[in-house]
Amino acid sequence: xxxxxxxxxxxxxxxxxxxxxxxxxxxxxxxxxxxxxxxxxxxxxxxxxxxxxxxxxxxxxxxxxxxxxxxxxxxxxxxxxxxxxxxxxxxxxxxxxxxxxxxxxxxxxxxxxxxxxxxxxxxxxxxxxxxxxxxxxxxxxxxxxxxxxxxxxxxxxxxxxxxxxxxxxxxxxxxxxxxxxxxxxxxxxxxxxxxxxxx
Amino acid sequence: xxxxxxxxxxxxxxxxxxxxxxxxxxxxxxxxxxxxxxxxxxxxxxxxxxxxxxxxxxxxxxxxxxxxxxxxxxxxxxxxxxxxxxxxxxxxxxxxxxxxxxxxxxxxxxxxxxxxxxxxxxxxxxxxxxxxxxxxxxxxxxxxxxxxxxxxxxxxxxxxxxxxxxxxxxxxxxxxxxxxxxxxxxxxxxxxxxxxxxxxxxxxxxxxxxxxxxxxxxxxxxxxxxxxxxxxxxxxxxxxxxxxxxxxxxxxxxxxxxxxxxxxxxxxxxxxxxxxxxxxxxxxxxxxxxxxxxxxxxxxxxxxxxxxxxxxxxxxxxxxxxxxxxxxxxxxxxxxxxxxxxxxxxxxxxxxxxxxxxxxxxxxxxxxxxxxxxxxxxxxxxxxxxxxxxxxxxxxxxxxxxxxxxxxxxxxxxxxxxxxxxxxxxxxxxxxxxxxxxxxxxxxxxxxxxxxxxxxxxxxxxxxxxxxxxxxxxxxxxxxxxxxxxxxxxxxxxxxxxxxxxxxxxxxxxxxxxxxxxxxxxxxxxxxxxxxxxxxxxxxxxxxxxxxxxxxxxxxxxxxxxxxxxxxxxxxxxxxxxxxxxxxxxxxxxxxxxxxxxxxxxxxxxxxxxxxxxxxxxxxxxxxxxxxxxxxx
Numbered sequence: 001x002x003x004x005x006x007x008x009x010x011x012x013x014x015x016x017x018x019x020x021x022x023x024x025x026x027x028x029x030x031x032x033x034x035x036x037x038x039x040x041x042x043x044x045x046x047x048x049x050x051x052x053x054x055x056x057x058x059x060x061x062x063x064x065x066x067x068x069x070x071x072x073x074x075x076x077x078x079x080x081x082x083x084x085x086x087x088x089x090x091x092x093x094x095x096x097x098x099x100x101x102x103x104x105x106x107x108x109x110x111x112x113x114x115x116x117x118x119x120x121x122x123x124x125x126x127x128x129x130x131x132x133x134x135x136x137x138x139x140x141x142x143x144x145x146x147x148x149x150x151x152x153x154x155x156x157x158x159x160x161x162x163x164x165x166x167x168x169x170x171x172x173x174x175x176x177x178x179x180x181x182x183x184x185x186x187x188x189x190x191x192x193x194x195x196x197x198x199x
Numbered sequence: 200x201x202x203x204x205x206x207x208x209x210x211x212x213x214x215x216x217x218x219x220x221x222x223x224x225x226x227x228x229x230x231x232x233x234x235x236x237x238x239x240x241x242x243x244x245x246x247x248x249x250x251x252x253x254x255x256x257x258x259x260x261x262x263x264x265x266x267x268x269x270x271x272x273x274x275x276x277x278x279x280x281x282x283x284x285x286x287x288x289x290x291x292x293x294x295x296x297x298x299x300x301x302x303x304x305x306x307x308x309x310x311x312x313x314x315x316x317x318x319x320x321x322x323x324x325x326x327x328x329x330x331x332x333x334x335x336x337x338x339x340x341x342x343x344x345x346x347x348x349x350x351x352x353x354x355x356x357x358x359x360x361x362x363x364x365x366x367x368x369x370x371x372x373x374x375x376x377x378x379x380x381x382x383x384x385x386x387x388x389x390x391x392x393x394x395x396x397x398x399x400x401x402x403x404x405x406x407x408x409x410x411x412x413x414x415x416x417x418x419x420x421x422x423x424x425x426x427x428x429x430x431x432x433x434x435x436x437x438x439x440x441x442x443x444x445x446x447x448x449x450x451x452x453x454x455x456x457x458x459x460x461x462x463x464x465x466x467x468x469x470x471x472x473x474x475x476x477x478x479x480x481x482x483x484x485x486x487x488x489x490x491x492x493x494x495x496x497x498x499x500x501x502x503x504x505x506x507x508x509x510x511x512x513x514x515x516x517x518x519x520x521x522x523x524x525x526x527x528x529x530x531x532x533x534x535x536x537x538x539x540x541x542x543x544x545x546x547x548x549x550x551x552x553x554x555x556x557x558x559x560x561x562x563x564x565x566x567x568x569x570x571x572x573x574x575x576x577x578x579x580x581x582x583x584x585x586x587x588x589x590x591x592x593x594x595x596x597x598x599x600x601x602x603x604x605x606x607x608x609x610x611x612x613x614x615x616x617x618x619x620x621x622x623x624x625x626x627x628x629x630x631x632x633x634x635x636x637x638x639x640x641x642x643x644x645x646x647x648x649x650x651x652x653x654x655x656x657x658x659x660x661x662x663x664x665x666x667x668x669x670x671x672x673x674x675x676x677x678x679x680x681x682x683x684x685x686x687x688x689x690x691x692x693x694x695x696x697x698x699x700x701x702x703x704x705x706x707x708x709x710x711x712x713x714x715x716x717x718x719x720x721x722x723x724x725x726x727x728x729x730x731x732x733x734x735x736x737x738x739x740x741x742x743x744x745x746x747x748x749x750x751x752x753x754x755x756x757x758x759x760x761x762x763x764x765x766x767x768x769x770x771x772x773x774x775x776x777x778x779x780x781x782x783x784x785x786x787x788x789x790x791x792x793x794x795x796x797x798x799x800x801x802x803x804x805x806x807x808x809x810x811x812x813x814x815x816x817x818x819x820x821x822x823x824x825x826x827x828x829x830x831x832x
Contacts, residue, residue: 004417006370035397036407043398056390060371064396068414071407124363124404132343197333 001076001086003069008090010065013058015092020062024050028059029100032066033107074108129163155179202701203297210304211236214243225297231256233296234270234288240303241273248273256288260817263289274299277306289814290807324677365409366400369393429662433655741769 003011013019020028027050035045046059054062073083080101087097137156144150157179158171174182204224212218216239222228228236234256242249252273256263267285274283279302287295371389400406432442597604744765752759 002418004414004421006417007414035395040401043394045398046395057371057386060389060393060395064370064410067396068410071411072414075411124408193333193337197330197337 001072001078001082003072003086006061007065007068010061010063011069011087011090011092014062014066015087015090015096017093019058020054024054025096026099027051028062029066029103032063032070033103035063036067036070037107070104070108073104127163129161129168131159131161132167133160134158135160202698203301206698207297207300207304210307211239211300214307215239225293225300228291228296230289230291233291234266236300237270237274237288237303240300240307241270241277244277244303244306244308248276259821260814261821264818274303277303279303290810292802294801363408364402364405365412366405368396368399368409368413370396370413433658436651436655 027048031045031048035042046063051059083101084097087100135158139154139156141150141152141154153176154173156173158169161168161170201224208218216236235254238249238252238254241252252269253266256266264285267288270288271283271285279299281298287299371393396410397406400409435442748758748762748765752762
């Protein structure tokens with residue numbers, strides 16, 4: 001896990017007992033986690049009495065660095081050993097690492113295990129709608145106004161898809177060959193995914 | 200011997216032979232067990248050979264004999280070079296069985312050695328992580344919507360809710376080392392008014408996305424700068440700031456030129472704009488670093504390729520039915536077309552006028568420059584004529600007083616010549632040390648250049664070494680991690696360290712023994728040399744004494760007696776020596792015979808002979824029974 005220079009500097013400042021003492025450290029770590037997870041943008045999150053003696057600019061740099069570090073940790077889904085080795089490289093003492101890791105567990109990991117929806121703000125990405133159900137109907141076209149004898153089968157397919165909780169129907173008609181093509185492509189896709197999972 | 204037996208029994212148990220727990224050495228193997236073990240080995244090594252063999256010893260004697268023969272043949276086909284026959288299985292001896300089983304166990308196919316030679320590159324690790332994640336997702340069964348657990352949120356329900364949208368953040372700058380570079384007002388702003396990072400964007404997903412994006416931008420900018428500095432920057436031998444400044448000036452110039460060339464109104468009107476955007480994009484392409492990442496995403500699976508091909512035709516088909524035009528829009532379109540045409544005509548006119556004007560302007564400027572040149576030339580000529588007039592005037596003034604002025608003029612001329620000579624010598628004096636300085640400084644400059652190029656190559660080689668060393672260290676760490684996990688996964692029933700220790704002990708023992716043998720050999724050689732030299736001496740002394748005494752023996756009686764004693768002594772000593780040698784050889788023979796007795800004893804020949812006799816009787820009985828049956832039927 002690579003960190004940019006400002007983040008490293010901010011974290012090193014956080015680790016130094018001369019700039020942030022022990023009580024201030026605990027309070028700052030908790031405040032950082034809370035600011036990241038609260039749904040409202042709270043501008044007074046760093047206005048705490050224990051942090052008054054820290055230089056404000058340095059405090060804001062530390063806050064930025066810690067937030068970036070937490071987000072990177074969550075992004076890589078790192079385990080305890082990676083986090084500890086990272087913080088050790090930035091000269092964190094062992095008890096400060098412990099405090100940080102317990103705060104991380106309390107605020108992030110345990111909450112995620114209980115209800116993943118708490119972190120719905122973190123689910124960033126795009127996804128196509130999921131297909132839940134299929135209803136189909138087979139029609140047989142016998143005659144129409146222009147031609148006396150048509151005699152062709154035709155499928156009407158309606159896929160019940162779901163996106164972000166709301167469901168929607170996607171309907172279309174196709175001939176037998178087109179349906180075979182579609183099924184062939186689906187099988188192809190399934191095989192590709194299986195092969196990707198076997199490497 | 201026990202370790203070998205333990206390894207063999209363990210290997211046999213691993214391939215599936217049913218060896219009971221109490222058997223711990225080859226000695227205790229019964230014929231049945233031997234047959235079972237050998238058959239199982241052959242089946243594992245070569246299933247084709249092993250299928251017709253029965254898995255246990257049948258009770259009938261002739262059947263047993265046949266089974267023994269077929270087993271022996273199978274073993275020979277596998278390549279066993281020792282003597283083998285039905286007797287190895289039915290009337291076994293420990294040594295033969297041990298060698299046969301060792302041969303078979305060595306031939307067993309090895310399964311476990313392939314998994315450990317995999318490369319440990321970063322992309323391989325990433326691929327493996329991706330494969331594991333896909334496998335885990337595939338293994339979760341699909342459930343209808345009402346039954347879903349939080350386990351399924353990722354793959355079956357809502358999925359990501361927000362798109363990746365970033366907004367610019369304002370971050371507090373570092374104050375270490377840069378000091379007063381930032382204004383007091385800026386510092387005040389950062390201290391008192393700048394909101395903490397999490398409060399700057401109110402939409403939480405965007406805040407998260409912006410922070411992550413900013414961090415990644417900084418990281419990738421640093422990496423790009425590193426790459427560029429290492430490849431091009433060091434070659435230019437400038438400091439980083441100078442290199443950056445030069446690059447920025449170069450880029451600014453290029454952009455200015457491009458914009459200027461595109462800002463001129465061009466006669467082709469609207470078609471030019473797409474052209475210029477193409478040129479601009481080409482210029483922007485040139486700015487990209489040479490190691491661009493265009494070829495990352497070009498590998499696709501069969502599926503994506505077919506998708507690309509089949510969907511290319513569809514947009515073309517989709518767009519064609521659209522501009523069929525409806526009746527009500529026709530007039531509007533016609534009017535618009537007419538307007539467009541008139542406007543284009545106007546534009547054409549204006550363009551032609553502008554062209555004319557520009558050509559006129561060019562003409563004018565050319566004539567203007569020509570006229571200026573002429574004026575300059577005329578002025579020069581004027582000046583020259585004026586000078587000539589001046590000179591002529593002066594000479595006219597001097598004419599009345601010609602002799603005097605001639606002398607004065609000559610004196611002046613001589614004086615100025617003398618002055619010139621003086622000045623020239625002074626200049627020469629001055630010039631020489633300056634030239635020396637010039638040469639010295641030039642040499643220093645070239646030396647410095649050599650030094651700097653040497654240092655540059657050193658820096659490059661050091662960087663290479665650093666890179667190689669860090670890569671190796673990382674690789675070794677990865678391998679170490681992998682091997683540790685593999686070691687934990689290995690089965691723990693057989694302790695390898697005990698074996699390795701024994702092996703090392705045996706090796707050291709053998710070394711010691713070799714040394715001792717060498718010592719003994721050298722001792723023996725020395726003794727032999729001594730014996731040879733002593734016998735030689737003895738012979739010589741005896742010959743000399745013999746002669747001496749014999750010479751005196753003819754005259755004196757006591758000397759004759761002493762000669763006889765001497766001869767007798769010599770013979771007796773010879774005999775002694777001979778007996779000692781014979782005793783030695785006999786002792787050696789005794790030792791050899793004892794060894795042979797031991798080996799013969801372990802062959803269990805007596806027991807085997809008894810069994811053979813019994814079997815022979817059983818076969819004779821079976822033969823008579825079969826003969827009786829044939830006679831009856």
